[in-house]
Amino acid sequence: MFNLTLYHEVFYQSRIPQVIASIDLSKIQYNPAFCDFLGYTMDEISELTIESFSHPEDMPKDAQLFGGILSGIRDEYQLEKRFIHKLGDIKTGILNVSRVREQSTGEEFLLGQVLDITEKKQMEMALRHREKKYRLLAEHSSDMIMLHKVDFTYLYVSPSVKTVLGYEPFELIGKSPSQFIHPDDRDEMRRQYRLSANQDSQLITYRCRKKDGSYIWIESTTKTLSDNVSGEPKEIVSVSRDIQQRMETNEMLRKSEKLAVVGQMAAAVAHEIRNPLTPIKGFMQLLHSENEINPIYLKVILDELKRVESIISEFLTMAKPHTEKTTFVQINDVVKQIVQLLQTEALMMNKELNFFSSEFIPAIEGDPNSLKQVFMNVIQNALDAITEQGRIEVNISKDKTGVIVQVVDNGCGISQERLSKLGEPFYSTKEKGTGLGLMTSYRIIESHNGKINIESIDGEGTTVTIWLPYSIN
Numbered sequence: 001m002f003n004l005t006l007y008h009e010v011f012y013q014s015r016i017p018q019v020i021a022s023i024d025l026s027k028i029q030y031n032p033a034f035c036d037f038l039g040y041t042m043d044e045i046s047e048l049t050i051e052s053f054s055h056p057e058d059m060p061k062d063a064q065l066f067g068g069i070l071s072g073i074r075d076e077y078q079l080e081k082r083f084i085h086k087l088g089d090i091k092t093g094i095l096n097v098s099r100v101r102e103q104s105t106g107e108e109f110l111l112g113q114v115l116d117i118t119e120k121k122q123m124e125m126a127l128r129h130r131e132k133k134y135r136l137l138a139e140h141s142s143d144m145i146m147l148h149k150v151d152f153t154y155l156y157v158s159p160s161v162k163t164v165l166g167y168e169p170f171e172l173i174g175k176s177p178s179q180f181i182h183p184d185d186r187d188e189m190r191r192q193y194r195l196s197a198n199q200d201s202q203l204i205t206y207r208c209r210k211k212d213g214s215y216i217w218i219e220s221t222t223k224t225l226s227d228n229v230s231g232e233p234k235e236i237v238s239v240s241r242d243i244q245q246r247m248e249t250n251e252m253l254r255k256s257e258k259l260a261v262v263g264q265m266a267a268a269v270a271h272e273i274r275n276p277l278t279p280i281k282g283f284m285q286l287l288h289s290e291n292e293i294n295p296i297y298l299k300v301i302l303d304e305l306k307r308v309e310s311i312i313s314e315f316l317t318m319a320k321p322h323t324e325k326t327t328f329v330q331i332n333d334v335v336k337q338i339v340q341l342l343q344t345e346a347l348m349m350n351k352e353l354n355f356f357s358s359e360f361i362p363a364i365e366g367d368p369n370s371l372k373q374v375f376m377n378v379i380q381n382a383l384d385a386i387t388e389q390g391r392i393e394v395n396i397s398k399d400k401t402g403v404i405v406q407v408v409d410n411g412c413g414i415s416q417e418r419l420s421k422l423g424e425p426f427y428s429t430k431e432k433g434t435g436l437g438l439m440t441s442y443r444i445i446e447s448h449n450g451k452i453n454i455e456s457i458d459g460e461g462t463t464v465t466i467w468l469p470y471s472i473n
């Protein structure tokens with residue numbers, strides 16, 4: 001049907017490395033693509049034997065299959081075979097050898113074709129190498145590195161899980177992490193996860209059950225790996241570490257800050273109690289000298305005693321160790337109490353401390369004692385910052401989603417450079433300061449999902465703005 005020159009052209013023009021040979025291999029013809037494949041010129045390759053550019057390890061298999069063609073067991077075979085390029089590089093190809101018959105003469109030939117898969121092989125090798133490297137990193141890391149299915153069940157768990165949690169990796173494979181998470185932390189974890197849902201990776205903290213049944217605090221970063229093409233989530237990688245120590249230290253710092261606040265409060269309370277004691281003492285003396293009980297005097301005495309009682313009980317709730325409890329909190333009342341408590345101290349030093357709240361402020365969800373600690377510290381900080389004749393204004397307002405408490409002072413201010421250090425523990429410029437107040441305040445407000453913002457101009461004053469959402473979730 002087609003003439004021989006056409007076949008000749010097809011063979012020579014083809015981009016696929018090809019070779020035609022007589023059955024006894026006495027005549028071999030390579031096409032230019034084959035020469036390119038191995039880097040030789042047509043003349044050079046014609047001088048070479050097939051063995052000379054075949055990888056020695058692949059030769060026996062090739063020879064055996066080739067033998068099959070010669071003996072007539074098969075007419076064709078396929079083999080992944082390595083070739084040696086003129087420059088010494090290894091090329092990999094899928095070699096296809098078949099027996100073909102020239103119809104007109106009945107003469108038989110061998111046709112060899114090679115599909116060059118060198119690049120694919122190299123990529124596979126590189127990938128395998130990379131995988132091995134990552135695995136090595138995972139296996140020797142002290143962090144727990146895990147691979148999860150999209151439903152979070154474990155696919156791979158690094159050996160460090162043994163040191164951190166006491167489990168052997170195989171004990172976790174196929175299981176769901178939720179069964180190891182402290183029941184009290186599950187909702188909170190879901191919330192943290194949802195909050196950071198649109199971020200590249202997510203950071204969550206929770207208590208995890210060890211093999212011995214005890215719980216430790218763990219911090220995990222998770223990242224979802226998506227399919228390159230469809231964008232569908234495919235797997236989740238997580239890196240987790242033991243933060244038990246860190247949590248314990250934080251708790252200790254929080255406690256020592258509380259002690260400091262209580263100490264400060266004790267001074268304020270002493271002043272506050274001395275005030276009502278003066279009229280009580282006065283009226284008692286009157287009672288003593290008049291020898292008759294005047295109900296008006298009694299009323300004053302009782303009112304003042306009530307005031308003393310409330311101050312003391314306020315002080316005791318602050319000082320008592322307490323577990324954080326979330327209830328509805330009237331921020332207005334909480335702040336007012338703290339302002340009242342610190343007012344006497346302020347007045348004695350000729351400092352002005354004013355409280356403003358013009359509108360109705362709804363209750364928020366939170367722990368009243370922790371919040372008191374925050375306001376106590378922020379207002380005390382403002383008092384420390386102002387000199388005589390200085391002024392502090394505490395304003396309460398609201399927006400659509402929360403309550404805003406602003407403490408404005410015209411005190412010494414904070415320089416830009418120091419502003420960036422606020423919230424670091426033990427950073428204090430005061431002789432008797434602990435430098436723990438702001439750190440604790442930040443943490444408490446954070447746990448209420450609120451925000452603290454501090455703006456200050458050196459030498460002019462500071463504004464601390466605290467925003468707290470109505471609802472924690």
Ligand SMILES: Nc1ncnc2c1ncn2[C@@H]1O[C@H](COP(=O)(O)OP(=O)(O)O)[C@@H](O)[C@H]1O
Binds near residue numbers: 409411427429432
């Ligand atoms: N209103 C403010 N005006 C000026 N400086 C402030 C104010 N509030 C905080 N600071 C600075 O921040 C530091 C840290 O405050 P804090 O953490 O409460 O610790 P402490 O009050 O024990 O020093 C203070 O020592 C002070 O230098």
Ligand SMILES: [Mg+2]
Binds near residue numbers: 377378380381437438
């Ligand atoms: Mg302070």
